Amino acid sequence: MPTHTNTSSTPVTVTVIGLGAMGRALAGAFLEAGHRTTVWNRSPGKGEELVARGAVRAGSAEEAVRASELVIVCVVDHEASRQILAPLTDAFAGRVLVDLTSDTPDSVRASAAWADAHDVEYLAGAVMVPIEVIGGPEALIFYAGSPSAYDRYGAVLTALGAHAPFLGPDHGLAAAYDMAMLDFFYGSMAGLVHAFALAGAENVPAAAIAPYLRTIVNILPPIVAGTAADIDAKEYNGAGANLAMMTAGVDHVLHAARSRGLDTAQLEAIKAVADRAIAKGHDADSWASTVEAIGG
Numbered sequence: 001m002p003t004h005t006n007t008s009s010t011p012v013t014v015t016v017i018g019l020g021a022m023g024r025a026l027a028g029a030f031l032e033a034g035h036r037t038t039v040w041n042r043s044p045g046k047g048e049e050l051v052a053r054g055a056v057r058a059g060s061a062e063e064a065v066r067a068s069e070l071v072i073v074c075v076v077d078h079e080a081s082r083q084i085l086a087p088l089t090d091a092f093a094g095r096v097l098v099d100l101t102s103d104t105p106d107s108v109r110a111s112a113a114w115a116d117a118h119d120v121e122y123l124a125g126a127v128m129v130p131i132e133v134i135g136g137p138e139a140l141i142f143y144a145g146s147p148s149a150y151d152r153y154g155a156v157l158t159a160l161g162a163h164a165p166f167l168g169p170d171h172g173l174a175a176a177y178d179m180a181m182l183d184f185f186y187g188s189m190a191g192l193v194h195a196f197a198l199a200g201a202e203n204v205p206a207a208a209i210a211p212y213l214r215t216i217v218n219i220l221p222p223i224v225a226g227t228a229a230d231i232d233a234k235e236y237n238g239a240g241a242n243l244a245m246m247t248a249g250v251d252h253v254l255h256a257a258r259s260r261g262l263d264t265a266q267l268e269a270i271k272a273v274a275d276r277a278i279a280k281g282h283d284a285d286s287w288a289s290t291v292e293a294i295g296g
Contacts, residue, residue: 011035012156015068017061017084018075018101019046021131026074026100026160029135031055033159040064042075042084065091070098070153074127078103078111089118096149098157100125100141104179105172112145112171121149124171126178129161137162144173190266198253201260227288236285243290244283247274 011034016027019041027050030037039047040058051057058064065071065088075081081101085092097120099111108124115122123145133139139161143150150166158164167173195213196206230236254267276293277285 010156012070012153013068014038014156015040015058015064015071017041017064017071017073019050020074020076022100022127022134023074024050025131025134026072027055028053029160030072032135035156035159036068038064038067061085062088062091065095068095070096070156072098072100074100077101078107082111082114086114089120092118092120096121096123096146096153098123098125098143098149098153100127102126102178103175105175108175109170109172121146122171123149123153124174125157126174127160128178128181134160139163140165142167142174142177144168145171187266194257194262194266197262198257198260201257201262227286230286230288231291236282236289238282238285238289241286242284243274243277243287246287247271247278250274 014030014035015038016023016030017040019027019039023039023041024047027037027039027047031050031053036056037050037054038056038058039050040061040063041047042061047055047057056067058067061084065085071092073081073085075084078099078101081099085097097115099108099122112122112124114120123143125144126142127134128140128142129138140163141157141161142165143154143157144167147166147169154164154166167177192213196209199206199209250267250271254264254271257264257267273290273293274287277290280292282289282292
């Protein structure tokens with residue numbers, strides 16, 4: 001891993017392109033850390049509060065890029081990012097571009113290929129927290145790409161969040177971590193809301209069952225670590241709880257949800273994957289073995 005040659009307390013010139021809610025939070029964090037910050041947005045009328053706090057509003061995207069040594073872009077997707085940046089390759093000479101736009105790994109790698117073709121020093125990033133957490137000690141933002149860029153500005157980027165790990169030179173890694181973590185988050189949120197709906201169908205208020213769900217939440221950390229180890233090793237010891245037993249539990253929940261007229265699409269998908277894993281001979285293995293029925 002690169003060693004930082006800058007420190008977060010050393011002021012640098014920073015530009016933030018894209019002033020949606022996240023972009024404004026990023027620019028605000030740089031201002032709070034004492035960095036001279038320039039901002040630009042394709043549509044007018046955003047960022048007035050940043051200007052009031054001392055940010056400089058650029059008149060064009062090119063002016064915004066040329067204003068700073070470190071350029072952050074955070075827009076709707078990487079296609080939009082490339083549309084903004086493609087005409088500005090000359091302006092990036094001697095500067096570092098950090099793209100915090102959320103997108104798929106393949107799309108990020110396409111942006112990296114564009115940057116490489118035009119000698120733009122480039123870091124791709126993935127913001128893993130909501131805007132309220134940006135700039136704080138709990139904020140997590142992944143970075144991947146140019147090791148030298150991270151070496152120069154990694155400490156500066158901690159102004160956006162204390163946790164700023166560098167994942168390696170493959171630009172797509174930040175997005176890969178992002179997609180995997182969001183996969184877990186959205187699946188968990190869907191399961192949580194469905195659990196409340198199932199409880200509600202039995203006249204149990206969500207607030208009544210919520211405290212007991214902490215039991216499930218509290219056992220997740222060791223389950224996460226153990227499942228990761230099992231999947232990496234391809235060893236699925238089901239001595240404690242085997243897949244056949246747990247799939248029967250899924251089936252019970254599925255029938256309960258159907259009997260109350262609830263949507264069962266997610267439960268049916270979960271059971272379908274488990275059934276395929278059992279058909280492959282994993283009935284006595286742990287739930288981790290269902291990875292063999294997902295593919296990839």
